[in-house]
Amino acid sequence: MTRTTCPYCGVGCGVIATPSAKGVRIAGDPEHPANRGRLCVKGTALGETLATGGRLLAPRTFGQEKGWGETLDLIAARFSAVIAEHGPDAVAFYVSGQLLTEDYYVANKLMKGFIGSANIDTNSRLCMASSVAGHRRAFGTDTVPGQYEDLEQADLVVLVGSNLAWCHPVLHQRLMAAKSARPGLKIVVIDPRRTATCEGADLHLPLAPGADAHLFNLLLAHLADTGRADPAFLRHVSGLEEALTAARTSTPETTGLDPADLQTFLDLWAATEKVVTVYSQGINQSETGTDKVNAILNCHLATGRIGRPGMGPFSVTGQPNAMGGREVGGLANMLACHLEIDNPAHRDAVATFWAAPKMAAKPGLKAVEMFRAVEEGRIKALWVMHSNPAVTMPEADRVARAIAGCDFTVVSDLWAETDTARLADVLLPATGWGEKSGTVTNSERCISRQRAFLPTPGQARPDWWALAQVAQRMGFSGFDWQGPAEIFDEYCALSGVAGALGSDFDISGLVGTDYDTLPPTHWPQAAQKGGRFFGTGQFHTPDRRARMIPVTARLPEPLGAAHPFRLNTGRIRDQWHTMTRTGQSPRLAAHLGEPFLELHPEDAARLSLAAADLAEVTNSHGRALLRVMISDRVAPGHPFAPMHWTGETAPSGRIDALVTARTDPVSGQPASKSAAVAIRPFKARWHGFAIARHDLQPGCDYWAKAPIPGGWRAELAGSKSPEDWALWAEDLMRLGPPALVVSDPAKGLHRFAFFDGDRLAGALFIAPGPVALSRSHLAASLGTADRSILAGLPETSRPDPGPTVCACLNVGLNTILRAIADQGLTSVEAIGQALGAGTNCGSCRPDLATLLSRPQHQEAAQ
Numbered sequence: 001m002t003r004t005t006c007p008y009c010g011v012g013c014g015v016i017a018t019p020s021a022k023g024v025r026i027a028g029d030p031e032h033p034a035n036r037g038r039l040c041v042k043g044t045a046l047g048e049t050l051a052t053g054g055r056l057l058a059p060r061t062f063g064q065e066k067g068w069g070e071t072l073d074l075i076a077a078r079f080s081a082v083i084a085e086h087g088p089d090a091v092a093f094y095v096s097g098q099l100l101t102e103d104y105y106v107a108n109k110l111m112k113g114f115i116g117s118a119n120i121d122t123n124s125r126l127c128m129a130s131s132v133a134g135h136r137r138a139f140g141t142d143t144v145p146g147q148y149e150d151l152e153q154a155d156l157v158v159l160v161g162s163n164l165a166w167c168h169p170v171l172h173q174r175l176m177a178a179k180s181a182r183p184g185l186k187i188v189v190i191d192p193r194r195t196a197t198c199e200g201a202d203l204h205l206p207l208a209p210g211a212d213a214h215l216f217n218l219l220l221a222h223l224a225d226t227g228r229a230d231p232a233f234l235r236h237v238s239g240l241e242e243a244l245t246a247a248r249t250s251t252p253e254t255t256g257l258d259p260a261d262l263q264t265f266l267d268l269w270a271a272t273e274k275v276v277t278v279y280s281q282g283i284n285q286s287e288t289g290t291d292k293v294n295a296i297l298n299c300h301l302a303t304g305r306i307g308r309p310g311m312g313p314f315s316v317t318g319q320p321n322a323m324g325g326r327e328v329g330g331l332a333n334m335l336a337c338h339l340e341i342d343n344p345a346h347r348d349a350v351a352t353f354w355a356a357p358k359m360a361a362k363p364g365l366k367a368v369e370m371f372r373a374v375e376e377g378r379i380k381a382l383w384v385m386h387s388n389p390a391v392t393m394p395e396a397d398r399v400a401r402a403i404a405g406c407d408f409t410v411v412s413d414l415w416a417e418t419d420t421a422r423l424a425d426v427l428l429p430a431t432g433w434g435e436k437s438g439t440v441t442n443s444e445r446c447i448s449r450q451r452a453f454l455p456t457p458g459q460a461r462p463d464w465w466a467l468a469q470v471a472q473r474m475g476f477s478g479f480d481w482q483g484p485a486e487i488f489d490e491y492c493a494l495s496g497v498a499g500a501l502g503s504d505f506d507i508s509g510l511v512g513t514d515y516d517t518l519p520p521t522h523w524p525q526a527a528q529k530g531g532r533f534f535g536t537g538q539f540h541t542p543d544r545r546a547r548m549i550p551v552t553a554r555l556p557e558p559l560g561a562a563h564p565f566r567l568n569t570g571r572i573r574d575q576w577h578t579m580t581r582t583g584q585s586p587r588l589a590a591h592l593g594e595p596f597l598e599l600h601p602e603d604a605a606r607l608s609l610a611a612a613d614l615a616e617v618t619n620s621h622g623r624a625l626l627r628v629m630i631s632d633r634v635a636p637g638h639p640f641a642p643m644h645w646t647g648e649t650a651p652s653g654r655i656d657a658l659v660t661a662r663t664d665p666v667s668g669q670p671a672s673k674s675a676a677v678a679i680r681p682f683k684a685r686w687h688g689f690a691i692a693r694h695d696l697q698p699g700c701d702y703w704a705k706a707p708i709p710g711g712w713r714a715e716l717a718g719s720k721s722p723e724d725w726a727l728w729a730e731d732l733m734r735l736g737p738p739a740l741v742v743s744d745p746a747k748g749l750h751r752f753a754f755f756d757g758d759r760l761a762g763a764l765f766i767a768p769g770p771v772a773l774s775r776s777h778l779a780a781s782l783g784t785a786d787r788s789i790l791a792g793l794p795e796t797s798r799p800d801p802g803p804t805v806c807a808c809l810n811v812g813l814n815t816i817l818r819a820i821a822d823q824g825l826t827s828v829e830a831i832g833q834a835l836g837a838g839t840n841c842g843s844c845r846p847d848l849a850t851l852l853s854r855p856q857h858q859e860a861a862q
């Protein structure tokens with residue numbers, strides 16, 4: 001049994017992993033302070049994502065497997081040659097908030113201290129950059145003041161631009177548990193969309209997209225007008241008057257909110273001292289993200305509601321080591337340990353500590369600029385590590401073309417087939433979660449160990465090792481660590497240097513610590529009892545005062561007639577980003593198995609789109625085909641689509657092809673939630689659904705695939721019908737001729753079943769409209785001797801469970817709706833008792849609450 005940390009979200013839950021002959025048993029660590037034994041569904045399913053079949057197991061150079069030595073020599077030589085000819089700024093690293101701190105440290109040291117450029121940026125630019133910039137403007141450093149406990153101790157928790165129930169599920173469960181123990185704890189959700197997080201909330205404010213800074217400006221003015229400003233705390237703060245003057249330019253109409261709801265919110269916030277404002281991508285991923293952050297911070301600073309139990313602004317981090325990356329200086333405009341690249345004293349101190357021959361003297365290119373420089377040939381050698389930018393960067397098609405056109409690209413990943421890996425000249429096989437060791441820092445500044453408990457597959461190597469080897473081969477010294485413990489030690493020592501310069505990030509007390517047994521450790525260590533910042537001022541600005549920032553709020557650019565919809569994007573409960581790991585689990589794919597467009601009923605009617613039709617979404621730089629899901633949870637004109645599908649899983653569902661590359665001017669963070677798009681029905685001649693024992697590689701206009709137990713399922717559609725459906729089916733299935741065929745060409749209906757002996761090995765269903773058959777029933781037939789399959793309906797003895805709601809116990813929507821109706825269930829607990837749903841990890845409890853509150857839900861065939 002090994003204690004480690006979950007590799008997904010920034011909650012940073014402790015996991016106990018126990019490998020056995022049957023696979024790895026995963027449990028929540030009862031001793032970890034973040035989760036105390038809880039896990040969400042993604043954490044629970046970790047054991048299902050550790051198979052090494054299909055992994056990249058050896059380095060590949062221009063498509064050929066090569067040894068590590070030769071490959072590392074090549075990388076060092078190519079990077080050195082580019083630097084010699086074009087200077088250090090002609091190379092770049094694009095890294096990730098999922099790297100371990102030790103990997104990050106090495107990448108940063110190599111680029112900023114030895115190559116002499118700061119062209120290292122991270123996917124955190126797409127994620128946390130606006131929070132970082134907002135913190136630095138207000139506090140002087142990128143310091144998160146609070147901790148998780150504050151959500152439990154507050155009397156009001158405001159969740160703004162955060163779908164906490166789906167994206168930080170264990171923290172959300174902690175909040176809900178606190179609320180049920182103390183119903184006086186109020187929760188307000190501010191999100192244009194009515195998300196699962198709204199289920200447990202007292203108030204949902206469906207504000208106009210991008211209007212957050214207006215809302216918090218109105219709040220600031222209201223706080224001042226109702227005498228809530230705290231004169232004692234304001235001695236530690238400057239800029240109140242200027243911030244108020246700017247705030248008073250915002251008007252209630254700009255928020256699009258019901259005036260009574262708006263007033264309720266203003267009064268509640270004003271009257272509640274213990275208030276925590278949690279914010280995430282609805283705030284950060286915006287052209288005005290930094291201003292939105294400061295508009296929130298202003299309200300906490302004016303009232304002194306910061307750094308004390310149960311109060312403060314709280315930017316929750318997305319990735320497992322987003323916070324660690326910020327601490328270690330992973331962004332192009334930062335140095336390690338909260339030191340600043342623009343500050344000569346900071347630069348000199350780090351250069352001396354590293355014995356760096358060529359310290360970068362200016363900030364490097366931020367993600368969007370970096371890929372533009374790649375496109376324009378200014379960057380000639382690029383190393384992408386632990387990220388899939390060909391999918392997740394805005395204007396993703398353009399980014400993919402830029403990477404393909406780069407003179408020399410290295411990609412370190414677990415897989416050779418990701419959309420980005422396919423474009424690389426050199427592929428390096430990385431060790432993954434469970435195979436490697438290091439540390440991560442979660443949203444509340446808790447440093448936790450990830451520990452290896454699996455053998456290293458093939459020739460995979462940790463990311464830090466590949467970086468250190470290249471550094472040595474480029475002739476640099478100071479990269480000869482024997483393992484992550486030594487790197488961590490060096491990093492802790494560097495933080496002592498930073499501490500001496502006044503940085504708050506000083507973990508030098510951990511120098512020489514027993515790395516193997518390092519327990520979850522909050523910093524600042526000195527504040528073990530409190531673990532919070534700024535309760536008594538002491539900001540990291542020259543005058544030690546926080547700065548309130550005047551925010552002149554701006555709404556996003558109005559939409560033009562050509563692209564009249566504003567596309568919101570984000571996450572779904574059971575998938576992680578580009579699904580390279582979660583996408584292997586049938587259990588996780590059962591929740592939402594296809595890219596979709598959540599569209600308001602009025603928009604759908606206007607566009608003549610019915611539920612389950614395909615919509616074609618376009619703008620000047622992208623196109624996507626998405627399954628229509630009609631729902632009044634989104635506002636008219638403001639549809640939502642998930643970010644998870646890729647060239648591997650649904651090539652026409654890559655949503656970032658449509659996302660705008662416009663960025664916040666301060667943070668450089670792109671506005672991933674507000675692309676202007678046009679929508680029209682996709683005129684499919686035929687729709688299809690397939691199941692097969694083997695991976696499917698359909699070649700039609702639209703397809704999306706997902707794993708099912710013992711095989712794959714795929715949704716299909718095309719604008720042209722093949723001449724011979726039987727041949728097409730054979731080509732798709734690669735299982736010989738079909739054993740059963742049902743065909744009615746006049747109606748456009750064709751069904752084929754393929755058997756291996758008496759076992760069903762594949763089936764294809766073609767119809768002129770969306771295929772209305774029970775997906776779960778068909779998936780369950782794979783591998784059985786069921787020859788009634790082409791009827792496509794569940795046998796009466798086996799009612800169709802419908803799409804999965806509870807992924808842990810595999811309970812479907814129809815089963816739950818029937819039980820609610822038949823047994824008169826009225827609470828989430830009662831559903832749990834009747835069906836087990838929601839009783840394991842609890843991630844689906846908000847979804848169960850939705851079903852209870854909306855009994856008019858139709859049974860669904862999925």
Ligand SMILES: Nc1nc2c(c(=O)[nH]1)N[C@H]1C(S)=C(S)[C@@H](COP(=O)(O)OP(=O)(O)OC[C@H]3O[C@@H](n4cnc5c(=O)[nH]c(N)nc54)[C@H](O)[C@@H]3O)O[C@H]1N2
Pocket residue numbers: 009010127160161162163164166167168190191192193195208209210211212280281282283317318319568569570571572573574575576577673
């Ligand atoms: N299941 C799952 N969990 C994850 C991840 C995952 O891939 N899957 N990824 C992790 C990562 S890296 C991150 S960064 C976090 C992200 O966690 P969140 O930020 O909570 O997730 P998102 O779905 O990106 O967006 C949050 C909400 O912002 C809303 N929004 C859009 N525009 C606006 C606006 O103008 N104002 C306001 N107030 N809200 C708006 C959206 O409707 C959406 O519900 O999740 C982490 N957790």
Ligand SMILES: Nc1nc2c(c(=O)[nH]1)N[C@H]1C(S)=C(S)[C@@H](COP(=O)(O)OP(=O)(O)OC[C@H]3O[C@@H](n4cnc5c(=O)[nH]c(N)nc54)[C@H](O)[C@@H]3O)O[C@H]1N2
Pocket residue numbers: 096097098123124126127128281285318319385386387388389392393412413414415418430431432433463569570571576577578579580581643655656659672673
């Ligand atoms: N439209 C839209 N786009 C978005 C967002 C959004 O809300 N909307 N959110 C943005 C945000 S907040 C984020 S954080 C990004 C996330 O975007 P990415 O980081 O690009 O997405 P991932 O799928 O997490 O990519 C991680 C890659 O690392 C690989 N990998 C896994 N383990 C290891 C390892 O140990 N070592 C190495 N070297 N590789 C490994 C995985 O196989 C995968 O290919 O997406 C951003 N893009």
Ligand code: SF4
Pocket residue numbers: 006007008009010011012013035038039040041042043044168169170171
């Ligand atoms: S909430 Fe879920 S995904 Fe996030 S760290 Fe915990 S178990 Fe992992």
Ligand SMILES: [Mo]
Pocket residue numbers: 126127128318319
């Ligand atoms: Mo993120």
